[in-house]
Amino acid sequence: MSELITIKLPNDMHVHFREGNLLDFAVNATAEHFHHAVAMPNLIDPVTTYKKALKYYEQIQTVSNHSHFKPLVTMYLTGDIKEIDISQGSSDSRIIGVKLYPAGVTTNSSNGVSNIQDCYKIFEWMEKYDLPLLVHGEVNNPETDIFDREKLFIDELMLITQNFPELRVIFEHISTKDAVDFVKDSADLVAATITPQHMVLNRNDLLSGGLKPHHYCLPVVKREIHRKAIAEAAFSGNRKFFLGTDSAPHYKNQKQSSCGCAGIFSASTALVIYLDAFDKAGALEKFEDFCVNNSSHFYKLAKTDKQITFKKEIFEVQSSYAVGDQEIIPFMANQKISWSIAKEL
Ligand code: DOR
Ligand code: ZN
Numbered sequence: 169m170s171e172l173i174t175i176k177l178p179n180d181m182h183v184h185f186r187e188g189n190l191l192d193f194a195v196n197a198t199a200e201h202f203h204h205a206v207a208m209p210n211l212i213d214p215v216t217t218y219k220k221a222l223k224y225y226e227q228i229q230t231v232s233n234h235s236h237f238k239p240l241v242t243m244y245l246t247g248d249i250k251e252i253d254i255s256q257g258s259s260d261s262r263i264i265g266v267k268l269y270p271a272g273v274t275t276n277s278s279n280g281v282s283n284i285q286d287c288y289k290i291f292e293w294m295e296k297y298d299l300p301l302l303v304h305g306e307v308n309n310p311e312t313d314i315f316d317r318e319k320l321f322i323d324e325l326m327l328i329t330q331n332f333p334e335l336r337v338i339f340e341h342i343s344t345k346d347a348v349d350f351v352k353d354s355a356d357l358v359a360a361t362i363t364p365q366h367m368v369l370n371r372n373d374l375l376s377g378g379l380k381p382h383h384y385c386l387p388v389v390k391r392e393i394h395r396k397a398i399a400e401a402a403f404s405g406n407r408k409f410f411l412g413t414d415s416a417p418h419y420k421n422q423k424q425s426s427c428g429c430a431g432i433f434s435a436s437t438a439l440v441i442y443l444d445a446f447d448k449a450g451a452l453e454k455f456e457d458f459c460v461n462n463s464s465h466f467y468k469l470a471k472t473d474k475q476i477t478f479k480k481e482i483f484e485v486q487s488s489y490a491v492g493d494q495e496i497i498p499f500m501a502n503q504k505i506s507w508s509i510a511k512e513l
Pocket of ligand 1: 210275385430
């Protein structure tokens, strides 16, 4: 009998469901294994208002084939967002927060924020209504070295947390030891999501021995010292760190291109990748905290009685998924992982 581990159905606190042809595929890849999932608003036509967020929520619900699945949606921060969007969003359990993209830092972020200080009035409303701020934490100066963009953003973030001490802030997909330390040293209202790629890859895995486009995401994976600090933060069980896959599907031809898109599709494999890392670190007893308890606590989410069981048995990741006449390559395609999903619900 192989080793088993059962936990409550996890929450994915950061995921890209996209729109159009990808929506159904992306939603169900997540809905199958997760209870809650926080959908990012960086669509081609970004989700910039309360009304648009509700429309996106309905689209997600319509394609979901899983009744246990509870999507949560975010609004994309622009200088045009109104107090009424914030107040309505805060009293609607389908809306989880507002996402800050510094303009131009990543996929579909051209409508993002150029000067963060211009948003201080909005942060005041968010603090007043207790609506969390989710942050893509990289500076958008194209001249800044790409490996330094997160570290340099911490100064901006520090200003936000100092000026708005009651605002809940989530430093998304952290990629540096500096971000880990910042979050640890901040108040309890500051937390971070951790992706599977930032937990298991360093920049050699992206760049050494051949360029790996399916390991390319933003923020880009960094040196081993950073990977280690992120992984240890997750394994420690510290309540401020929780699961957010940043699963971000792009078609194969857009990834394997002379100018490849940033984003790693991990929805279907993330859980066993995280689990394998926790197991190898001897931290299995903290796995449920990372997957469910920490995010439920921070975001005040109801837990479910539904569970998922994993068994210690080799699982070979599928080489690709067909979506229409296109292909999506999953994270760790064709690789063997020591854990597999035994039973859901
Ligand atoms: O790698 C990434 N992909 N990082 C992001 O911030 C956005 C995401 C996407 O939407 O593809
Ligand atoms: Zn993302």
